[in-house]
Amino acid sequence: MEETREHWGNKLGFILAAAGSAVGLGNIWKFPYITGENGGAAFIIIYLLCILLIGLPVLIAEILLGRYAQKGPISTFRNYAKRHKKIWMAAGALFFLTGFIILGYYNVIAGWSMGYVFESLSGHIAGFSSSGDAALHFQKLVSNPLWILFWHFVFVATGGLVVYFGVKNGIERIARLLMPIFFLILIFLVIWGISLDSNGKGLAFLFKPDWSTISFKTVLIALGHAFFTLSVGMGVLLTYGSYLDKNDNILFCGSMIVVLDTLIALMAGLAIFTSVFGMGFNPAEGPGLVFNVLPAVFSMMPGGSLFSLLFFTLLSIAALTSTISILEMLVSTLLDETRFSRHHIVIVVSALIFILGIPAALSFGSWSNIRLFDRTMFDIMDYLSANILLPLGGLLIAVFVAWVMKKSTVLNELYRGISENRGLCRTGNVWFFLLKFVAPVLIVLVFLSITGII
Secondary structure, three states: OOOOOOOOOOHHHHHHHHHHHHOOHHHHHHHHHHHHHOOOHHHHHHHHHHHHHHHHHHHHHHHHHHHHHOOOHHHHHHHHOOOOHHHHHHHHHHHHHHHHHHHHHHHHHHHHHHHHHHHHHHOOOOOOOOHHHHHHHHHHHHOOHHHHHHHHHHHHHHHHHHHHOOHHHHHHHHHHHHHHHHHHHHHHHHHHHHHHOOOOHHHHHHHOOOHHHOOHHHHHHHHHHHHHOOOOOOOHHHHHHOOOOOOOOHHHHHHHHHHHHHHHHHHHHHHHHHHHHHOOOOOOOHHHHHHHHHHHHHHHOOOHHHHHHHHHHHHHHHHHHHHHHHHHHHHHHHHHHOOOOHHHHHHHHHHHHHHHHHHHHHOOOOOOOOOEOOEOHHHHHHHHHHHHHHHHHHHHHHHHHHHHOOHHHHHHHHHOOOOOOHHHHHHHHHHHHHHHHHHHHHHHHHHHHHOOOO
């Protein structure tokens, strides 16, 4: 018997859960290091423009499609594609595959962050005199199969436990608990970082643009991250949107999610760069900034053990709220397509994700020499999902909503629950234009760039 579809307790619960989905390692881990590599303030300005042009339109479209259909990705495309149903059902299956692959390796990185919480508690992240010492410690940990598989398992089990209890009692409840804690820790770290940056170098780096650092490649990187940071293109927001009340304001909800996601990315950059500059480190350290550099920064600052604990707790919360959203998309899809219960599906899917993640986890140690096209298993999963499947998923959302569905149907759904007026009509038309013409072109441009074609 088909289970009755759950709904969010209220709009705030949805916004916190969806913002938690968007706020992940991309905000705390990736955004600071790509900002550091690409010159700081000028990159941030371009990134914010890209959020408006590509991120927000596709995010609103995905939420809208979910609320309209009240189903997961496969059922949505099967029920509302008037032609080429098999092709669009395959698109829904692509979202499912993308989420599965992402969780296979994302939980590995998330496990590092949780492991580093306990490294901080045990005092192991202390006494580093350089980023080299911190990097050696990190490499020792991730090359230990017992350490990395243990934390991978713990993180998969934690995410599975939350989703096991459903939308209201699991995801919404944990979002209401963790997101305020997340904000408090982040604000505390920002204030502390500013107090360290006596010369204002970190603030100048983030807010004083140097346009000489900008190139066409920089713009493409900003476009790509604007797209990936919001969790669009894999059916997560479609699934979360399907739990929305029909009278909730999608424009407001979507805008709030983007504002919170962008604000958190900027605050994370502020906390990290003021600390890095304040302690005399290099901001352009690349992907190793969080695990190779920040532990050394914390070791050298007063009260560093406490700030290390707070930071990696922050990182773990960000990772958890993202992983449960992807897991919920997988579970919701199978609830729509099978007769199994939520509880059985969560257990089976979580087990499969753990197994899928084993090759990715071991890619940093005993399996590091197992390569395909000169990439480890972790690199393959990362490249396939981030560089191919996510852009393709975002493009499919934009095309389906703006080209397959009727414009009148789309705008009616957008305006549902809102008092229609001229200003709103203009906003809706601008959004539809961006979704139909601008976003697809920019997504294709991102795709061509990250695959090396341009």
